[in-house]
Amino acid sequence: MYNDASLFLELKFYKEWQVAISPERIRWNSRYSDNSFLPNWGPDISLAQRMGELPKGRCLDFACGPGANSLFLAKRGYVVDALDFSDVAIEMLRRASYGEGVSDKVNLLLGDLKEHPLEVENYDLVVSFWFPLGGLMPRIVEALKPEGVLLHKVHTLHQQRYDPKCDRTLCVAPNELQTMAEGLETLHYEEVDERDNAHALLIARKPPQ
Ligand SMILES: C[S@@+](CC[C@H](N)C(=O)[O-])C[C@H]1O[C@@H](n2cnc3c(N)ncnc32)[C@H](O)[C@@H]1O
Numbered sequence: 001m002y003n004d005a006s007l008f009l010e011l012k013f014y015k016e017w018q019v020a021i022s023p024e025r026i027r028w029n030s031r032y033s034d035n036s037f038l039p040n041w042g043p044d045i046s047l048a049q050r051m052g053e054l055p056k057g058r059c060l061d062f063a064c065g066p067g068a069n070s071l072f073l074a075k076r077g078y079v080v081d082a083l084d085f086s087d088v089a090i091e092m093l094r095r096a097s098y099g100e101g102v103s104d105k106v107n108l109l110l111g112d113l114k115e116h117p118l119e120v121e122n123y124d125l126v127v128s129f130w131f132p133l134g135g136l137m138p139r140i141v142e143a144l145k146p147e148g149v150l151l152h153k154v155h156t157l158h159q160q161r162y163d164p165k166c167d168r169t170l171c172v173a174p175n176e177l178q179t180m181a182e183g184l185e186t187l188h189y190e191e192v193d194e195r196d197n198a199h200a201l202l203i204a205r206k207p208p209q
Pocket residue numbers: 024028029040062063064065066067068083084085086089111112113114128129130131170
């Protein structure tokens with residue numbers, strides 16, 4: 001069931017899609033509530049550096065968290081659908097989007113990545129940071145417009161060298177990201193392991209129709 005923010009301004013400021021209370025969701029909400037996972041309010045450096053190569057228009061920030069990248073994109077003219085199942089993170093993004101004067105450009109979507117409906121061929125750009133898409137990749141491919149671009153960045157398992165407590169479920173094996181992008185044309189792929197940060201970055205485009 002959708003709750004329209006304009007009707008329930010005080011109670012519901014986001015569109016919610018049947019998001020169940022799962023242990024995983026509670027865990028993320030606690031991380032954001034107790035500040036054990038502090039949001040970075042700056043955009044991801046790969047996004048900032050590669051803005052010129054990315055198509056403009058409608059964007060999906062998949063697993064947006066508190067939404068630093070959503071805000072950055074909204075301030076640069078994108079209309080951003082920001083999707084996450086943490087209501088704590090979505091509330092942080094709501095406040096920040098008002099503070100930054102871009103609340104009309106950021107659509108807050110509270111929902112599960114696996115279930116939240118995504119319109120087919122709706123997005124010029126999909127960004128997803130630090131949450132491996134894995135089996136969700138076909139949903140993303142479907143949601144991209146022809147010639148739409150995915151920018152996906154996640155830690156590789158090498159991150160455990162720098163942070164032994166890092167969550168393995170948020171990491172990919174070396175080369176895994178590249179093989180995930182079935183149905184997309186790879187524009188750029190890199191694996192970086194430097195300065196305490198091991199990650200893979202994929203930029204890939206959906207073929208024209
Ligand atoms: C590592 S954080 C990354 C947040 C953000 N992309 C960033 O760069 O700051 C992963 C995010 O995925 C969200 N998440 C994890 N599983 C999810 C699910 N099944 N549905 C929706 N969001 C989910 C968490 O709430 C969290 O905000």
